[in-house]
Amino acid sequence: MSQEPRFLVAGDAGLVVEFGDAIDPAINRRVREWFLAVERASLDGVRDLVPTYRSLLVSYDPLRTGFDELRERLVALGAHLADRPVPPPRVVEIPTSYGGEFGPDLPFVAEYHHLTEDDVVAIHAGNDYLVYMMGFSPGFTYLGGMSERIATPRLATPRTAIPAGSVGIAQLQTGIYPVESPGGWQLIGRTPVTLFDPSRHPPVVVDAGDYIRFVPITLDEYSAIQHGIRQGTWVLPVRGMTT
Amino acid sequence: MKTIEVLDGGMLTTVQDLGRFGYQRYGVPTSGALDQFSLRAANRLVGNPDDAAGLEMTLIGPRLAFLAPATIALTGADLGAHLGDRPVPGWESVAVEPGAVLWFAGPQDGVRAYLAVAGSVDVPAVLGSRATYTRSRLGGLDGRALKAGDILHVGGERPVLPGGALQLPAAHRPAYGHAHVLRVVLGPQDDRFTAKGIDTFLSSTYIVTPQSDRMGYRLAGPAIEHLEGPDIVSDGTPLGAVQVAGDGAPLVLLADRGTAGGYTKIATVIGPDIPRIAQAAPGDAVTFERVGLDAAYTAVRLQEARLAEIVPTRRDSDLARLRKIAAAVAAVVSLER
Numbered sequence A: 001m002s003q004e005p006r007f008l009v010a011g012d013a014g015l016v017v018e019f020g021d022a023i024d025p026a027i028n029r030r031v032r033e034w035f036l037a038v039e040r041a042s043l044d045g046v047r048d049l050v051p052t053y054r055s056l057l058v059s060y061d062p063l064r065t066g067f068d069e070l071r072e073r074l075v076a077l078g079a080h081l082a083d084r085p086v087p088p089p090r091v092v093e094i095p096t097s098y099g100g101e102f103g104p105d106l107p108f109v110a111e112y113h114h115l116t117e118d119d120v121v122a123i124h125a126g127n128d129y130l131v132y133m134m135g136f137s138p139g140f141t142y143l144g145g146m147s148e149r150i151a152t153p154r155l156a157t158p159r160t161a162i163p164a165g166s167v168g169i170a171q172l173q174t175g176i177y178p179v180e181s182p183g184g185w186q187l188i189g190r191t192p193v194t195l196f197d198p199s200r201h202p203p204v205v206v207d208a209g210d211y212i213r214f215v216p217i218t219l220d221e222y223s224a225i226q227h228g229i230r231q232g233t234w235v236l237p238v239r240g241m242t243t
Numbered sequence B: 001m002k003t004i005e006v007l008d009g010g011m012l013t014t015v016q017d018l019g020r021f022g023y024q025r026y027g028v029p030t031s032g033a034l035d036q037f038s039l040r041a042a043n044r045l046v047g048n049p050d051d052a053a054g055l056e057m058t059l060i061g062p063r064l065a066f067l068a069p070a071t072i073a074l075t076g077a078d079l080g081a082h083l084g085d086r087p088v089p090g091w092e093s094v095a096v097e098p099g100a101v102l103w104f105a106g107p108q109d110g111v112r113a114y115l116a117v118a119g120s121v122d123v124p125a126v127l128g129s130r131a132t133y134t135r136s137r138l139g140g141l142d143g144r145a146l147k148a149g150d151i152l153h154v155g156g157e158r159p160v161l162p163g164g165a166l167q168l169p170a171a172h173r174p175a176y177g178h179a180h181v182l183r184v185v186l187g188p189q190d191d192r193f194t195a196k197g198i199d200t201f202l203s204s205t206y207i208v209t210p211q212s213d214r215m216g217y218r219l220a221g222p223a224i225e226h227l228e229g230p231d232i233v234s235d236g237t238p239l240g241a242v243q244v245a246g247d248g249a250p251l252v253l254l255a256d257r258g259t260a261g262g263y264t265k266i267a268t269v270i271g272p273d274i275p276r277i278a279q280a281a282p283g284d285a286v287t288f289e290r291v292g293l294d295a296a297y298t299a300v301r302l303q304e305a306r307l308a309e310i311v312p313t314r315r316d317s318d319l320a321r322l323r324k325i326a327a328a329v330a331a332v333v334s335l336e337r
Helices: A025-041 A067-078 A106-112 A117-124 A219-231 B036-045 B195-203 B271-278 B293-307 B319-336
Strands: A006-009 A014-018 A046-051 A055-060 A090-098 A128-134 A141-144 A159-162 A166-170 A173-176 A181-183 A186-190 A211-216 A238-240 B002-008 B013-016 B054-058 B063-066 B070-078 B081-083 B093-096 B101-104 B109-117 B151-153 B179-186 B206-212 B216-220 B231-236 B241-244 B250-253 B260-263 B265-269 B285-290
Touching: A006 A067, A014 A067, A014 B231, A025 A046, A025 A055, A025 A067, A025 A128, A055 A067, A055 B231, A090 A117, A090 A166, A090 A219, A106 A117, A106 A186, A117 A186, A141 A173, B036 B054, B036 B070, B036 B109, B036 B271, B036 B293, B179 B271, B179 B293, B195 B265, B195 B285, B241 B260, B265 B271, B265 B285, B271 B293
Parallel strands: A090 A211, B179 B285
Antiparallel strands: A006 A014, A014 A055, A046 A055, A090 A186, A090 A238, A128 A141, A128 A211, A159 A181, A166 A173, A166 A186, B002 B063, B002 B151, B013 B054, B054 B109, B063 B101, B070 B093, B070 B109, B081 B101, B179 B265, B206 B216, B206 B285, B216 B250, B231 B260, B241 B250, B241 B265
């Protein structure tokens, strides 16, 4: 049986359910279980939920509930988690054009590890990455599972504008820039998929608990998918996890 | 209906409501008015629901021309509001004639003023809210601050109230000054600090730095000592969280904060005191006062009671009509609860 969660006071309108203080798929899975259960229960007075690597922030309206009452209701929910198992994870395939103009740092990453560019692509695209959480900014995914064989330090001087869809590496992290922003990650490719679009419901295509698989595509395929997205004819490939 | 033409946007004028909830799980900050007491009061003063969209104006106010008759209310900071050559009283409903220009002479007290217009500022809701988050160009008017040439539409019900029909009694209006005591509840990571660190935090005077904005207020002062360093595995960031990074300086997280962060949070500023930090200017002094949860909840209820004090004045002879307006407002208020 796993350890009991801690209930922490986060001001007069916040309660944190903490499951651990580590980046660990088992801890993260418990966050997911609790998040789904609390969301489904739509408890009176709860305003918002923020699941992270290892905790769940429950924001509440102090005029409608309080810390002690909320903790009791959460504990009661926690006792029945087994009744509604978490749906099996999805694997979302993110088509990615590696190298060239879209991945200007691929040669550096290859050279840094004495690998060929193809090796780097094969390693990066050869793994399913767990989406531990989303945040700190809209649509950004915190991924786990990057191979140490391609872990590369950040750029000494960050770029001022990185296009949306850029796929990068920073130390043991890999990720996709959901919107254009400054940043210091080593850019190895780009996806035509729009990760965050506020006019969509939900605004994201990948969610916490999913896995991401990067699928190498050619420049022609990139253009075709981009065209399909604009026409509304292209559908993001999502499959169940094979274990 | 076209109601307001922006002649000058001022320093930072954005459309805000009470924030965007339900999307923090995707990394979308709540945004919304930094001083929600003031926005809610302004809305009640013009007969709007609490969460109607209004304008948040920062230090140097905008210049706004009214193209149609309107009922407005100004709350929060006193930025020296004038309609034509007349000063505009704050914290009460004001009738505005077409052609009038609202302008601001300069800050007198506080940083952020709020303008509510009866019927509310009509911009499209994005992810369920009209709040502006400029960093990601979300919500508000094209996701940005107002600028000269913008036209604001006012929608919904447009109750017309006589000037001064509703007001917040003087005793309930905040005065901001330059020294701010913020009540905090310790946690969620107070156990990551030494006793000395917590004592430093609660007994020192901190100064608001110029690196303070809608995302958070960065304070300068005695360094707060960690037990084993400032890093944690990323965790949710409640409104008002006091984050302490490696330099030991407190950063109070506000409406535009990132939804998660990897630094320890020693305490959380209680909801009713968020408006106080939102009205603090660079150079102002800040101290933290520890309270328990029960005291915090009492403070929340007291603030609600203050808002409920918005009453009709007896300046207008048509008392019966004013009572009806007050009843309508009270009904809206009770619906909100």
